[in-house]
Amino acid sequence: MxxxxxxxxxxxxxxxxxxxxxxxxxxxxxxxxxxxxxxxxxSQETKPLVNVVVGQGEFSTEVYKLLKKNNQYNWKKATLQQAKNNVFEQDAIAAIVIPDDLGQRITEQKPLFDVVIQRKTEQYYALNPYIQGAAGLILRSYHTAALSEPAAFPKLLEAVTVNKGIEIEKQMIQKExxxxxxxxxxxxxxxxxxxxxxxxxxxxxxxxxxxxxxxxxxxxxxxxxxxxxxxxxxxxxxxxxxxxxxxxxxxxxxxxxxxxxxxxxxxxxxxxxxxxxxxxxxxxxxxxxxxxxxxxxxxxxxxxxxxxxxxxxxxxxxxxxxxxxxxxxxxxxxxxxxxxxxxxxxxxxxxxxxxxxxxxxxxxxxxxxxxxxxx
Amino acid sequence: MTKNGEVMNVNMLTVQDLRKSFGQFEAVKGVSFSVEKGESFGLLGPNGAGKSTTINMITGLYPPTAGTIQVKDIDVIKNAKQAQKWIGVVPQEIALYQEMSARENLKFWGRMYNLSGKALEKSIDEVLEIIGLTDRSKDKVETFSGGMKRRVNIGAAILHRPDMLIMDEPTVGIDPQSRNHILETVKRLNSEGMTIIYTSHYMEEVEYLCERIGIIDHGELIASGTLKELRETIGDRSRINLTLDSNATDTGKITAALEGLFLEKDLQLQDYLLTAFHKEPQSVLSEIIQRVTKTGARVSSVDIVEPNLESIFLHLTGRSLRD
Known part of the structure; x- marks a missing residue:
C-alpha cells in the first residue's frame, strides 16, 4: 500500500x-x-416584470400568492399609479389589478382582474393564458366552496395557493x-x-x-x-x-x-x-x-x-x-x-x-x- | 565451501539457454552465461545484437520464450519481484521524472525499493555524495545536463544497495567529464563488492571496468572470457588497417596477391579498407604494400592497432562495433 x-x-x-x-x-x-x-x-434575475396592484379585499393577498407561483415572471406589488407608470415606461409588461370586490365580481360574473398593458406584446400573449388559468382556478374554487359552504372559499383558495399552483405539476412530486x-x-x-x-x-x-x-x-x-x-x-x-x-x-x-x-x-x-x-x-x-x-x-x-x-x-x-x-x-x-x-x-x-x-x-x-x- | 564440504553457489547470476522471440523474429538465440558474486561482467554488441533484450529478461521486464535465469538462488521467471529486490537497474533511457528535483526522484525510487524514513534520507544523502550532486539535489532534473541526468539515473539504481547492478549503456551521449565520473563510480561500487553487469558500445569502458566480457551478436553469445582469453582468440595479433584508393575495385585480385602472408579468415577487404591480423605487423607491412601496389591499387594510409577489444570484436563478427 x-x-x-x-x-x-x-x-x-x-x-x-x-x-x-x-x-x-x-x-x-x-x-x-x-x-x-x-x-x-x-437571465433568471431579469425575468419580465409584472406589477400587481393588490386590493384591500379579503382574498387579494391569497390571489397575489397564487399568481407568484409562476416563477417565469418577476411579480412585484405596486400602487395603481406606479404600475401604470411602469407599464407606460415599458418597465413592466403588464399590471394586474386585483379588485377589492373580488367576491362580488365572481357572483356578478364580471372579469376577475383588470389588466393594464401598453400594447399586446409577445410577452403579454405568453402571460395571458397564465392569468386566464389563475382566474379559472379561483372561479372553480369559489364554486366548489359555494356548493358546500360559502365561507369555505378563503380557506380553499389558501389551500390551493399553498399546495398547488398552475403548470407546476412536475415540482409537486419533488421532495426538495x-x-x-x-x-x-x-x-x-x-x-x-x-x-x-x-x-x-x-x-x-x-x-x-x-x-x-x-x-x-x-x-x-x-x-x-x-x-x-x-x-x-x-x-x-x-x-x-x-x-x-x-x-x-x-x-x-x-x-x-x-x-x-x-x-x-x-x-x-x-x-x-x-x-x-x-x-x-x-x-x-x-x-x-x-x-x-x-x-x-x-x-x-x-x-x-x-x-x-x-x-x-x-x-x-x-x-x-x-x-x-x-x-x-x-x-x-x-x-x-x-x-x-x-x-x-x-x-x-x-x-x-x-x-x-x-x-x-x-x-x-x-x-x-x-x-x-x-x- | 560450506562446513559440510558442499560447494557453495557463488554465482550471482546464471543464465541458461535464454531465448526471446518477437513474433517471427528471434532476438535472443540461446544465450548462456554466469556472473560470479562481486564480479564485473561486460556485455558487448552492436545495436540490435540482443543486449538490451537479454538485460530486460534478466531484470524481469520481458518474460523469456525459453531458458532459465537465476539471480542468487531465485528463479527470475517464477519469482521476479523477489529477485528484483537484489537488483539495481540503470536503464538506457533517463528514466526519471524530469519535472521533479533530483532528491524527489531519489526519494520516489527509494520508496519503490522498500526504503523509508531515516534510512531513506541517509541513503539519498550518500548517493548524492557518490554521484556528486549534493549541491544540486533540489534542482529539477530537467535543468540538468545530460551527464548529470545520467548520474541521477545511476543514483536511483543504487539507493537500496543492490547486490547486483545492471547498467545498460549508462554513458550514452555525455561529456567526457561525466563519463569519467560514472566510470569511477562504477569501479568504486564494484570494489565495494557490488556485482556489475555493464553493456556498452564503448570498448575502452568495458576494457577498463570489466573482468570478464561477453560478445553478443545477432542474438548469440559468440565469445566470452577475460580480456586475455579473448585476445587469445585472435592469437594476440595486431590489426593492420590499409586504406586503398579507388583503383582497388578487384577485391579478389588483391586478396589473391596477399596469399601466403595471412590465413583467409585473418584478411578482410571491404569498402577500400583492407584489414589483416598479424603477430609482427612491422615485418610484413612493406611486403603487403608491395603486393597490393602490384595489383594496380594504391595504399593511401596505413594504421597498426595493438590487440584490443575492438580488434577482437572485428575478428569475431566481421564488423565494427559501431556499425
Missing part, C-alpha cells in the same frame, strides 16, 4: 506542478461556468425543490467535460512514461503491477474529485447555489469520476502515442458530451437522438445528477443511472487494463 501511496502522491504533485493541467481542469471549467452561469443567473437545478447541471456538465479532457490526458501520460523509461523502471522495481496501476488510478480519481469539489464550492460561492443531498451526491459523483478515469485509461490502452490519444479523446469527448446532454438538456433533442444517448455514459451521469441536484431523488432513476455508470466503468477498465503494456 505504501508503494501505491508513493505513486499516488508523485502523480498528484506532478499534476499540480503542470500549469496546462491546472488550466484545463480548473480555470477552463470555472471560466465557462462563470460566463454561461452568469448569463443564466442574470431547487429552482437553480438547471444552472447546477450546466456546471456539472462543464466539469465532467473538462474532467474527461484532463484525466484522459493524464492517463495517456502512461504512454509518455513508457517511452521515457519510468514505466519500465517501475515494472522492474519490487512494486507489483497491481500496486503501480492502483497508484495511477487513485491519483486520477483524486484529481477528479479535487476538480469537482473545487468547482462546486466556487460555483456555490459565486452564484449561491446548492448541490442537493450530499449523501447521494458524493457516492454518485465518485461513480462518475471512476467512469471518467476508466475512459482515460481505455484511451491510454487503445492508442500507441500521446498524439493519437489527444486526437481520439478530443473527438470522442466532444461528440459524446453533446449527445449525453452536457451542453444542453437532453430533452430538447429528437427522440432517436435521446435513444442513441443511452449509449454514452454522460447521459446517465447527467440523469443521476439531475435527480440529486434538483432534489427529486427518485431512487429507481438514481440506481439505474448508477448501474449504467458501473457497467461503463467496468468495460472501460477492462479495455484499458488489457491494452496497457506492462512490459
Amino acid at each position: 505504501r508503494k501505491t501511496w508513493t505513486i499516488l502522491t508523485l502523480h498528484l504533485k506532478k499534476f499540480f506542478k503542470s500549469p496546462g493541467a491546472i488550466v484545463l481542469m480548473f480555470v477552463m471549467p470555472a471560466l465557462f461556468s462563470y460566463i454561461f452561469g452568469g448569463m443564466t443567473v442574470k 425543490q431547487n429552482d437553480k437545478a438547471d444552472i447546477n447541471l450546466m456546471f456539472v456538465g462543464f466539469a465532467i467535460m473538462f474532467m474527461m479532457f484532463g484525466l484522459s490526458g493524464a492517463a495517456s501520460t502512461i504512454l509518455d512514461e513508457r517511452i521515457g523509461g519510468t514505466w519500465g523502471r517501475l515494472m522492474i522495481s519490487p512494486a507489483t503491477r497491481i500496486q503501480v496501476i492502483l497508484g495511477y488510478i487513485l491519483s486520477y480519481f483524486l484529481v477528479g474529485w479535487i476538480q469537482l469539489g473545487v468547482l462546486m464550492m466556487a460555483m456555490s460561492l459565486m452564484f449561491d447555489i446548492g448541490w442537493g443531498n450530499l449523501a447521494y451526491l458524493i457516492p454518485f459523483a465518485s461513480l462518475v469520476i471512476l467512469m471518467v478515469v476508466g475512459f482515460g485509461l481505455m484511451i491510454a490502452g487503445l492508442v500507441k502515442t500521446k498524439q493519437q490519444a489527444s486526437a481520439i479523446s478530443a473527438v470522442l469527448i466532444v461528440s459524446t458530451c453533446m449527445l449525453g446532454g452536457l451542453y444542453w438538456p437532453i430533452e430538447i433533442m429528437p427522440d432517436f437522438m435521446q435513444t442513441i444517448a443511452l449509449g454514452v455514459p454522460q447521459s446517465w451521469a447527467m440523469g443521476g445528477f439531475k435527480e440529486i441536484v434538483s432534489g427529486s431523488l427518485r431512487m429507481v432513476t438514481i440506481w439505474k443511472d448508477a448501474g449504467a455508470l458501473i457497467g461503463f466503468s467496468l468495460v472501460f477498465f477492462f479495455l484499458g487494463l488489457r491494452g496497457i503494456k506492462f512490459e
Whole structure:
C-alpha cells in the first residue's frame, strides 16, 4: 500500500506542478461556468416584470400568492399609479389589478382582474393564458366552496395557493425543490467535460512514461503491477474529485447555489469520476502515442458530451437522438445528477443511472487494463 | 565451501539457454552465461545484437520464450519481484521524472525499493555524495545536463544497495567529464563488492571496468572470457588497417596477391579498407604494400592497432562495433 501511496502522491504533485493541467481542469471549467452561469443567473434575475396592484379585499393577498407561483415572471406589488407608470415606461409588461370586490365580481360574473398593458406584446400573449388559468382556478374554487359552504372559499383558495399552483405539476412530486437545478447541471456538465479532457490526458501520460523509461523502471522495481496501476488510478480519481469539489464550492460561492443531498451526491459523483478515469485509461490502452490519444479523446469527448446532454438538456433533442444517448455514459451521469441536484431523488432513476455508470466503468477498465503494456 | 564440504553457489547470476522471440523474429538465440558474486561482467554488441533484450529478461521486464535465469538462488521467471529486490537497474533511457528535483526522484525510487524514513534520507544523502550532486539535489532534473541526468539515473539504481547492478549503456551521449565520473563510480561500487553487469558500445569502458566480457551478436553469445582469453582468440595479433584508393575495385585480385602472408579468415577487404591480423605487423607491412601496389591499387594510409577489444570484436563478427 505504501508503494501505491508513493505513486499516488508523485502523480498528484506532478499534476499540480503542470500549469496546462491546472488550466484545463480548473480555470477552463470555472471560466465557462462563470460566463454561461452568469448569463443564466442574470437571465433568471431579469425575468419580465409584472406589477400587481393588490386590493384591500379579503382574498387579494391569497390571489397575489397564487399568481407568484409562476416563477417565469418577476411579480412585484405596486400602487395603481406606479404600475401604470411602469407599464407606460415599458418597465413592466403588464399590471394586474386585483379588485377589492373580488367576491362580488365572481357572483356578478364580471372579469376577475383588470389588466393594464401598453400594447399586446409577445410577452403579454405568453402571460395571458397564465392569468386566464389563475382566474379559472379561483372561479372553480369559489364554486366548489359555494356548493358546500360559502365561507369555505378563503380557506380553499389558501389551500390551493399553498399546495398547488398552475403548470407546476412536475415540482409537486419533488421532495426538495431547487429552482437553480438547471444552472447546477450546466456546471456539472462543464466539469465532467473538462474532467474527461484532463484525466484522459493524464492517463495517456502512461504512454509518455513508457517511452521515457519510468514505466519500465517501475515494472522492474519490487512494486507489483497491481500496486503501480492502483497508484495511477487513485491519483486520477483524486484529481477528479479535487476538480469537482473545487468547482462546486466556487460555483456555490459565486452564484449561491446548492448541490442537493450530499449523501447521494458524493457516492454518485465518485461513480462518475471512476467512469471518467476508466475512459482515460481505455484511451491510454487503445492508442500507441500521446498524439493519437489527444486526437481520439478530443473527438470522442466532444461528440459524446453533446449527445449525453452536457451542453444542453437532453430533452430538447429528437427522440432517436435521446435513444442513441443511452449509449454514452454522460447521459446517465447527467440523469443521476439531475435527480440529486434538483432534489427529486427518485431512487429507481438514481440506481439505474448508477448501474449504467458501473457497467461503463467496468468495460472501460477492462479495455484499458488489457491494452496497457506492462512490459 | 560450506562446513559440510558442499560447494557453495557463488554465482550471482546464471543464465541458461535464454531465448526471446518477437513474433517471427528471434532476438535472443540461446544465450548462456554466469556472473560470479562481486564480479564485473561486460556485455558487448552492436545495436540490435540482443543486449538490451537479454538485460530486460534478466531484470524481469520481458518474460523469456525459453531458458532459465537465476539471480542468487531465485528463479527470475517464477519469482521476479523477489529477485528484483537484489537488483539495481540503470536503464538506457533517463528514466526519471524530469519535472521533479533530483532528491524527489531519489526519494520516489527509494520508496519503490522498500526504503523509508531515516534510512531513506541517509541513503539519498550518500548517493548524492557518490554521484556528486549534493549541491544540486533540489534542482529539477530537467535543468540538468545530460551527464548529470545520467548520474541521477545511476543514483536511483543504487539507493537500496543492490547486490547486483545492471547498467545498460549508462554513458550514452555525455561529456567526457561525466563519463569519467560514472566510470569511477562504477569501479568504486564494484570494489565495494557490488556485482556489475555493464553493456556498452564503448570498448575502452568495458576494457577498463570489466573482468570478464561477453560478445553478443545477432542474438548469440559468440565469445566470452577475460580480456586475455579473448585476445587469445585472435592469437594476440595486431590489426593492420590499409586504406586503398579507388583503383582497388578487384577485391579478389588483391586478396589473391596477399596469399601466403595471412590465413583467409585473418584478411578482410571491404569498402577500400583492407584489414589483416598479424603477430609482427612491422615485418610484413612493406611486403603487403608491395603486393597490393602490384595489383594496380594504391595504399593511401596505413594504421597498426595493438590487440584490443575492438580488434577482437572485428575478428569475431566481421564488423565494427559501431556499425
